[in-house]
Amino acid sequence: MAQDNGKVPQTAHYEFGGPVGALFIMISLPVFIYYLYFACDKNSCAVTLLPLLPGSWDEIFDLQVFMIFLGWVAFQAVLYMLPIGKKVKGLPLRTGRRLQYRMNGLLAFVISVALFAALVYYQYPVTILYDKFLPFLTSSVIFSAALSVFVYIKSLAAPNHALAAGGNSGNIIYDFFIGHELNPRLGNFDIKIFCELRPGLIGWVLIDLAFVVKSWTDFPDNPPWCLLAVTFSQVLYVADSLWFEECILSTMDIIHDGFGFMLSFGDLAWVPFTYTLQARYLVDHPEKTMPSYCLMAVVALGFLGYYIFRASNSQKNAFRQNPHGDGVKHLQSIPTATGKRLLVSGWWGLVRHPNYLGDLILALSWSLYCGFDSIIPYFYPIYFTVLLVHRCLRDAAMCKEKYGEAWDRYCQKVPYRIFPYIF
Ligand code: NDP
Numbered sequence: 472m473a474q475d476n477g478k479v480p481q482t483a484h485y486e487f488g489g490p491v492g493a494l495f496i497m498i499s500l501p502v503f504i505y506y507l508y509f510a511c512d513k514n515s516c517a518v519t520l521l522p523l524l525p526g527s528w529d530e531i532f533d534l535q536v537f538m539i540f541l542g543w544v545a546f547q548a549v550l551y552m553l554p555i556g557k558k559v560k561g562l563p564l565r566t567g568r569r570l571q572y573r574m575n576g577l578l579a580f581v582i583s584v585a586l587f588a589a590l591v592y593y594q595y596p597v598t599i600l601y602d603k604f605l606p607f608l609t610s611s612v613i614f615s616a617a618l619s620v621f622v623y624i625k626s627l628a629a630p631n632h633a634l635a636a637g638g639n640s641g642n643i644i645y646d647f648f649i650g651h652e653l654n655p656r657l658g659n660f661d662i663k664i665f666c667e668l669r670p671g672l673i674g675w676v677l678i679d680l681a682f683v684v685k686s687w688t689d690f691p692d693n694p695p696w697c698l699l700a701v702t703f704s705q706v707l708y709v710a711d712s713l714w715f716e717e718c719i720l721s722t723m724d725i726i727h728d729g730f731g732f733m734l735s736f737g738d739l740a741w742v743p744f745t746y747t748l749q750a751r752y753l754v755d756h757p758e759k760t761m762p763s764y765c766l767m768a769v770v771a772l773g774f775l776g777y778y779i780f781r782a783s784n785s786q787k788n789a790f791r792q793n794p795h796g797d798g799v800k801h802l803q804s805i806p807t808a809t810g811k812r813l814l815v816s817g818w819w820g821l822v823r824h825p826n827y828l829g830d831l832i833l834a835l836s837w838s839l840y841c842g843f844d845s846i847i848p849y850f851y852p853i854y855f856t857v858l859l860v861h862r863c864l865r866d867a868a869m870c871k872e873k874y875g876e877a878w879d880r881y882c883q884k885v886p887y888r889i890f891p892y893i894f
């Protein structure tokens with residue numbers, strides 16, 4: 472979208488099916504998380520039209536759990552504000568200004584995991600994350616919805632240049648969903664970057680770890696190998712995101728999307744409570760084991776996915792930082808009118824989104840640990856494929872707008888988007 476003296480134009484094209492699609496997503500996704508919970512528990516795990524619902528409201532909402540949830544978010548906010556960690560600047564905004572961010576996500580992760588280990592050591596009941604999973608889920612849904620309302624109201628007083636180009640349609644439902652303001656802040660506290668990387672992402676790991684404690688406590692003589700493997704892989708994935716925290720500053724979420732219901736709900740409710748599905752399945756079904764050679768094969772698949780994901784992301788980041796750097800200067804690239812070049816060899820010459828390919832292989836490995844008795848643990852790779860295909864199409868539209876004919880040449884040279892010879 473054209474820079475117009477920093478003025479953010481009205482959003483010309485709707486995504487996600489416009490206001491009707493946004494409303495549908497905002498209603499159906501919370502319903503769907505509950506569906507996943509009720510359709511898959513220790514008694515059964517099957518796609519049913521009417522899963523078994525709880526008998527009372529107390530099973531869904533618990534004030535004490537809500538307070539713990541708020542305490543967790545507040546604790547992460549305190550860690551986020553610690554004056555430790557380097558300060559980096561984000562990409563230039565429409566006005567040319569660059570926001571400053573402090574990068575200390577890995578520190579927050581290490582402190583959180585160490586604190587969790589101490590709680591386990593002193594025998595605090597960390598398995599509350601398993602026992603009260605449902606009220607924790609409800610707390611996250613309530614909190615993320617309330618936060619979306621707060622940032623939307625706040626955005627009404629924001630200057631025009633602070634708005635998100637994609638969430639400035641004038642339609643309340645659509646802007647509320649996409650996010651009206653690009654980078655809502657309270658002083659130096661950046662709400663979007665905080666939600667993207669802290670309470671939900673680190674919470675995901677702690678929920679997994681609590682499941683491991685639960686399984687090991689219930690069956691001390693039976694190490695839950697599949698659960699341990701999936702947890703290790705997910706801890707690695709989250710630690711990787713926080714180790715390479717700076718990379719988030721150039722993602723679509725940060726530079727293009729506003730902060731509204733989509734990211735608030737996605738970061739705080741969807742990530743921790745659906746990405747833990749495989750681990751929850753494995754706690755509920757301790758009988759699900761596999762021969763060690765199968766286990767090793769799935770571990771190897773996971774490492775392959777992680778390797779492709781990490782190597783391709785690092786290659787692009789290194790190239791964007793310095794195209795003449797030692798590790799990337801041998802790569803072929805094509806010029807664009809903006810001055811930036813597009814890689815056409817290395818990982819980015821294989822497919823247009825090698826990082827998505829690696830991410831999807833890793834996601835598949837997490838589900839394979841659950842065996843083949845139920846399709847529900849495969850929800851994550853199925854959903855993630857849809858998300859990344861959609862994201863890849865959104866990104867292509869933006870790149871076409873940015874790079875024009877150079878993008879077409881790149882697409883000719885690298886014809887497949889994510890899966891070689893398929894898509
Ligand atoms: P990408 O990291 O793929 O970034 C796309 C951008 O890369 C383009 O807009 C363009 O930006 C640049 N680019 C594209 N092609 C080339 C090329 N050939 N040479 C150089 N630069 C190129 O996308 P995302 O931000 O969507 O994803 C980042 C990571 O996050 C991925 O690994 C993804 O799998 C992961 N992810 C994970 C999610 C989860 O829920 N677990 C959700 C979403 C993403 P420009 O030219 O302006 O630099």
